[in-house]
Amino acid sequence: MSSRLGILNKTIVLAILLFSSASCVQGQLGRNNSAQYRNGMVVCAYPDAAKAGLDILKKGGNAVDAAVAVHFALAVTLPQAGNLGGGGFMVYRGKKGEVATLDFREKAPEAANANMYLDANGNVIPDKSLYTHQASGVPGSVDGMIQAHKKYGKLKWADLLQPAIDLATKGFKVTTHLANDLNKNKAQFTRLNPGKNYFVKTTDWKEGDILTQADLGKTLEAIQAKGRAGFYEGTVADQIVAEMKSGAGLIKKKDLQNYHSVWRKPLIGQYKGYKIITMPPPSSGGIALLQLLQSVEPYPLSRWGYNRDSTVQVMVEAERRVYADRSKYLGDPDYYKVPVDSLLNAKYILSRMQSFKWEAATPSTTIQPGSFAGYESDQTTHYSIVDRDGNAVSITTTLNDSFGSKIFVAGAGFLLNNEMDDFSAKPGVPNMYGLIGGKANSIQPGKRMLSSMTPTIIEQNGDLFMVVGTPGGSTIMTSVFQTVLNVIAFDKSMQAAVAAKRFHHQWLPDVIYTEEGALDSVTAGILTKKGYVLKPRGPIGRVDAILKTKWGYYEGGADPRGDDTKLGW
Template sequence: MSCFRKAVAFGVTGIMAVSAGAAPQKHAMVVSIHHDASDAGLEILKQGGNAVDAAVAVGFALSVVLPQAGNLGGGGFMLIRDHNGEAHFLDFREKAPAGATPNMYLDQAGNIIPGLSTRGYLAIGVPGSVAGFAYAQKHYGKLTLAQDMAPAIKLAKMGYTLSEEEARALHSTNLTKFPESHRIFQRDGDYYKTGDTFVQPELAKTLQRLAANPQEFYTGPMAKQLADTVHTHGGLLTEADLAAYTVADRKPLVGHYSTGGQKYDVVTSPPPSSGGIVLLEVLNMLSGYDLPKLGGDRSEAQMHIITEAFRRAYMDRGDYLGDPDYTVLPLAQMGNERYASAWRKTIDPVKPTPSAELRRPAGFMPPPPAVTPVKESTQTTHFSVVDSDGNAVSTTYTLNGLFGCGATAEGLGFLLNNEMDDFSSKPGSPNMFGLIQGPANAIAPGHRPLSSMTPTIVTAASKHGKPGELRLVLGSPGGSTIITTVINDLLSILVNGLSVQAAADAPRFHHQYLPDVLDVEKAFPVPVVEELRAAGYKVSRANEADEKNPGVWGDSELIEVNPKTGALEGGHDNRRKFGKVASY
């Protein structure tokens, strides 16, 4: 879509890095939230696998070592860009079961029944992770699926050592409510402690079966076992739903912008991800500003302009986006440079625009749905891979809520998603994470719910038909904050000159139109927060009153290719203490 290929002009300023990342490497790199998963990917690269093989290995390994988000029972997106410049976006997002109905989470008075779309078996969408990873390996990998899955099988069979943070996470009451989950993850109340080895024999057997035949997840004995479990407990998932599941190999969105005389292509996520088009819309709005001249990274003046762009793009997100297989989406209009220019004219240079007073520029977009706009889970995980040939993979996948719906597939050892909450249970009302949802994202059989997951790859701009050199591989979990986290990271590195590690660690800020609140992490510099409040923003510092809560969100697992040396530089988010940059 040519309308996305618009130049976004930025200036450049140098900002001192706040922490050191991994030593630069010339060959290959894997960055993920868990050291065992990163090592699994690196092991596959050293065996001759490519970036896709390594990503598949990481994805399956995380299903073992990160049960709160890594998964077999969820879904996600994988963005692939090979060294020849060819890009693919694999959509293995969950789907609504055939028995799903628009009002399935409402009472007789039309009000949302609390917890029905978030907890238990009725919250489960048709899982896509197994199909997605198997598809990726078959079409774009070099090794076999069994080779790629071998590290995950070993981790499940032999176990892995729990850190304090991991052991504490397994105390979740979301698991306690379900006997199978309570047995596996909490030893029936004899809770795991720091330093314990967590062994998962049922999951190991499931992974071995899938390595031999991944289609068994969707047809055959495993599919029947899974569907019977869900049906017994009142859920909608059936064998027919599983058999009908397909992976969508979509064309990524591509944006083009420049900064400091350097031009870049931004390869990013199409719907049902809302992230890519919102990312491009924000960058187009910011194209009229020389951000570094306003101040340094995270300065009040720079944050004001970026926040106002967030506010406007999230308004469009809520009104218009949904499953592209069933809904005509105004992507061309949202990515139009003239539309961005019209939005930009509505931004006051020093004062925020209250969301209640925001009016969309006329003449560009179709009429919005007639609903009052009204959050999405933070329990997602992202990982980035680059191999020695320059192939890159950016993957984000999820169970949605913490440990998904809380229920474990009986006899199979993996947790199930609560992805149905990402639909609009009632258009105009918030889901479990506060995001605005319109009728384009209503519940319907076979539909994929809207997502904020935004796996993204940045390259130097192509010239004379030749692909540009790889520059950044990025993404994050964080529900509705995913998009703004990716934008924070991209601007910090390419515009404000932060190192990839400094960008991963920098305090984050977020605005999503409604509620009309500028969210910042607890560690955000207080003087800047006070300046923003004086400018007129309602600023919320995350978990400010809770002394034990770090007040953070997201998890940036980034790879940068140094444009001068060609070396790979990794940024693991230090908000999570058990992740790793693995490289050679």
């Protein structure tokens, strides 16, 4: 009997070893049971778009090829944020460590002016920067993808557009999230788009319905056939200008013809020996992330633990000061001298935290933007992709509000952004996300509005470590900040780091916003006694990220707060 048991035990052990070996070959074993892959990974906000990107990787495309396919597929399947009519930022890291950042943020039309949203008494006119034709900046998304592909792409441009065209013309299945959003916005779609019937039907949308978009498909075909000229010139450009004229909008043919993306020098910093590669202005996200990480680096967060009272207190006090700096110093560097070096100076960052006291919260009314010598006066989407060679892209793109201005371009089938709200319409008056701005972010013709987008790539010992980013308006920087700490300081897997509950503070209003379950009752009680105001809110961010493990596998983190999907091979 014992002999039989011994043989049986050996057989079981051998089977386990064989299974483990096979799993490793297939790239399926991972930390905390997270699937891992050797040849590449796509993490983005909609299943069909993730599949489009993975298919391109499998056909021999690189990370940028896959990014183009994902971007245009999201313009079809995620109309809340995926877009042709918006803009964004890309952080790129090549397999040999070369880095670049692409700014395809929208720009103010030439007819824009600093007081365009003010009434005769100098007060901000409600919703004029949000739900009118004048809310839209000149779109940069199409040019951004063209420039990225021109510099780094391998496969033919036409092949990268085809998945999106098929999704638009043949249709795709609507998820519960998308159905709910379409139903919730039906009244505004109808009110703001007389004579158009995009996304509007007599019955409610439900999961599994097929959404087809014939006009959008034609626009995508024009971009497929003619590249930049298929959008910024010709029929589509005529349709954009006609739409503008119908609602006293400001974008003209000259604005479209003059739009060009800009390659900028990446911001690079350090945290605990990790190299942080992120986006420079006009994104405020990169500077904010580096300031936040350096502000908390001296404190033993790992010992204190994830979302414990001391950890939260230090992070909130850092956020309070960083957002105060953002209000004064951040804007389009082509129009305003942004003091990047001063803001990222280690002594300056440490000095900002000196007023922090453990005994009580620092009232935001006592925190002003910092000063230094020599200085003169939520709806977005993100995707992270890595290919089999190790090329990586981190891209965040947006229409600003969910469905942007909610105004469609008649005949072209895509939504216009309302990014002009990201400018400071009037110094000291908050935008839709409650963010305060001033002269650095005032409206000027041709200027890019300030953004919170924070696409980021991280290295460890000269090798790729993490690709990360998120939508979320003003919460973008803090969501990326927390996700990075969740992995580096708190040793969470990529999926656990992305799914972890979040909190957010942005200087003004002086409130810590918390997701349900982010803070336990003991932690909440300690913080409240110290004078912190806690306010529950809905989901914060939708992070999509990729971690390269020490064994060389890619491990994805797809945010469970949405339809986000991770696919690899």
